[in-house]
Amino acid sequence: MSEINISLLSENQNLSKFEIADNFTCIRFLDRQKERFELEFNLEKGTSFNTFFIRNNEELLIIHPPEKQYLNSFIEIISNFFNQYKLKKINFISGHINPQIIETIKNVSKRFQDLTITCSNPGFKLISELWNQRNPNLEEFFEIQLPKINIVKKELNLELSNISLELIPIPTARWPGGLIIYERNQEILLSEKIFSAHIASEYWSETNRISTEIDRKHFYDCLMAPMSNQVVSITEKIADYDIKTIAPLHGPAIEYSLKSFFNDYIRWGENLSTNNPKIALIYASAYGNTASIGDALAKGINRTSVEVESINCEFTSNDVLIKSIHNADGYLIGSPTLGGHAPTPIVSALGTLLAEGNRDKPVGIFGSFGWSGEAIDLLESKLKDGGFQFSFDPIRIKFSPNKPKIKELEEIGTHFGRKIIKKAKKKPRKSDTGMITSKTDPKLQALGRVIGSLCVLTASKGKDENNIKGAMLASWVSQASFSPPGLSIAVAKDRSVESLLQIGDSFALNILSEKDFKEPLKRFTKPFSPGEDRFEGINIELTPNEQIIIPNSLAWLEAAVKERMECGDHWVIYAEVLHGNILKSDCLTAVHHRKTGANY
Template identity: 40%
Template sequence: MSKVKDVQIGSIGLDTRVFRSRTWDRLKFEVEYGLSRGTTANSFIIEGDKIALIDPPGESFTDIFLSALDQRIPLNSLDYVILGHVNPNRSNTINKLLEKAPNVTFITSNTGAKSLQTIFENTYPDTVTKNSLNIIAVKNDYELDLGKNHILEFITTPNPRYPDQLLTFDRASQIFYTDKLFSAHVCGDQILDEGWKIYQEDRRYYFDCVIAPYATQVIKALEKISPKNPHIYATSHGPLVRYGLTELTGLYRQWLETQQNQTLNVALIYASAYGNTTVLANAIARGITKAGVRVESINAEFASSEEIKTAIQLCDGFIFGSPTLGGHAPTQIQSALGITLANADTNKLTGVFGSFGWSGEAIDLLESKFKDGGYRFGFETIRVKFKPTEAILKTCEEAGTDFAQALKKRKKALKPKESADNSLSARTEQALGRLVGSLCIVTTQTEELKGAMVASWVSQATFNPPGLTIAVAKERAIESLLPIGSKFVLNILEEGKHIELMKQFLKPFAPGEDRFANIEWESAENGCPILSSALAYVECEVNKRLECGDHWVLYSIAKNGKLLSDTGLTAVHYRKSGTHY
């Protein structure tokens, strides 16, 4: 049964409170993250001589948030509303707030100010007519004195996804309001991150989904944060970061450096009218980065012509995404297309995606221009009508992974072949290859999404509780379906009956293709597929994940299992080299 939404209030510093709008259900805007661990939308009140509200939540929490806030701080007493970023989802909360506090002043970046004005002119014209919005637009760094020593410093940290991002630092409390940075989509009772390591996987997952494609810009943002020596990161989602602040900052630098050091690079150029194309772009970017290829995401609405030209010249492949507006691609996409056709070598891999309401001419335009130009496509063009579903986003992620793998294969093909020798590394590879493993099929299902993969790097790890480990390559499509807490079935194959299953699950699948077509299976108690011709199966739950080079090692607890054949023997995988399966 779903838990009721609520607002948790707590003191986090001098004259400072957090209002945590919480739900244990996954909200509709979280579909792109693929998890179901709930969410917390964090808002903050600073009470100096003037009162400032930082980051009111989206429309899912509008009424309960404003009710909770009004009981603590009369809404008409608010002086400032500070917006770390502007999006339509927050506009309903802001509009209702303006009914009680019509003279409040908004502080946002210059880009955010333009977006806020446009949103209200289009969605709430009556509000704009009654009261023109009072906005302080921050172009560069700016300070605001609330009194009682609360001097707020505002720092612009734009990136392609959040071109209007504005961070806030309070000198009195030493709290840094970091907007999306260091966040996690997880709901719980902890306001701060006591026992911070238990949230590390959630923060890493959020980083991979939201932050990784903007490594260059986020590195610059960290350079602005570190000199302030903050005591707390007040994030927009999840527990606030205090106890693990130093460690998490170091991990962010490590993860960002890993992204920057990838030898292959994809330029992902897009524009978005209602946010749908952006969501698709993020899913594709995640698929690329998980395969070990760097992404440079470029929002054509805010990027300069020179920036696009440089990215196209330096990339190994490029992908374009566009909405369709009035039967055409946005002007910015058309300009970026012209720059690309004039500067991109035809041997570079390309791809096209986009969303539309009634027609998709912009997608057709991009596809035809690149085909006519002689470019090779890394995945089938993705056309999405209206808002993308979770299944569509998984397809986009797989398309991104396929694109990255195609780049890596081409690079490997162009690399001069090395002759085999009796070197230390060659001898080590041969010895490592003599390790054998049971041939298994890992299967999982989460709502409408199913996944499967062949696994032979499987081993029992503990007796009590009964546990096992499985190594999953980062670029596997199933990897994002196996976070901590997820369920799966380990289908152990039988010698002599495993060939057909191996052929089925080893063949390349197109993004979104059904892995279980023409395969007999039934649902286990945990809802995941049991393959009917398996020797045995074990129902498991992921307990821990350890990042190990190009793989994740999953430690999982065996919850249930059954032997399906009393006389069969386990199929075994024999290798000759330790460098590949």
């Protein structure tokens, strides 16, 4: 088979090519830069975008066209196909639709005339809305005729020369135009966003079942968890197919232990579907920026035991919305501002919330804007006049949030979730027997006698305007290995600093002295406001890797996270010690004594 000439176009934008079958090729666009939209949630491994090309007679089918940042490479690849194989037509098959992908299709349509887009019915609605809508994030704007659209209403089979495709709509709140493709002959599933991971891998597939598990679970927690019920249903449907390979939109393919992988995805979702309090997150998002704010809030809420139900009001019936509002223990509603107004679906959803919502339940509002923020003003005034109580000040973000702002949004979400839990605990109980038992249970009293060093864990990540800092008081600390020297720390899932303790991250452990622990204890046990600087007003020093040493410490250790294990309501982190020093050789370590193992 003739090779397609694909060159490396820049240091940060490489290409990998994989031949799946005759006339069936995957081009992976590799991006090693970390500061990109949606990568607020990455593990700093870059990302990749998988686009698939199928030649069928004189037509080139392109599944999952990439975003505009890859445009030059993309057009060059299409030109090579057209020149080498004398092609005349293009059929874009896409379920993942955003303004950047629309810009890619529009630019391609200027150069290649005979063009069709195949998409789901919600995808058609999104494309129609975005086609001639000016995105304030983009400097360039031009009007061009919308291509011919082929709508997949339920499922669609495409029988090509040696390729057999089944197109399956999988609408979700975050991606209503979702469309996955199953190729029967190769038994490969092109799964789009579901099962993805943000990894810039040059290899076609992961090396083994667990090599990318942390990355895929992280992607799930950040973007899939708020719509876990939908994701579980999709996964159960997909699991019935004969699949040898899963090729997602982002990251390497999955070829090992697929049954176990499906079970994990279902288990992650079912673990969230509990009788815990629930929050209805209602939003519309023209360019993805408002959705990104909602994702960050949801991630923070999910650190608590509160479940988030994500509701894209552009694609949700009023009956479903009313049911969600009635079942929720709190509400979040977000909107972009388009032409000085809120989108019509948000105005309608706001009316439903005003009519059906419980004024005793907390509410929060958020939104993004380009030049103004009238939609956020509308939400605020109507809900305030309607008697709702705001849990936090309205969130107003111009364009998309940067990494420090994302961290602050997560903290706002965690605070919101804690308020919901606190309110739920105040509800009358049939019996307080469980509470009394927990205080007097002998095993918990015995567990409380396990003591640990009283420490302050500090973490810093990123540079300049993208620098994020965090800290927490830690007493569940223990040496874990001699060679290499290592320690383990238990970190509650709702701790803000937890997101800075991923594998590969560094942190400092400030061990407190029994003589001078009161001041740092007072500072780091008080609740911090979202975005508040934990170190304001103290003279900090830095470790060799620029982690934070606080005053009055007995000693400090700098360590790098090597492993993470999920343990109930905590993460247990194993870290290798890199550096350390004694600051007060004549003092003893402060120790945390407890009467019960039921709390700190």
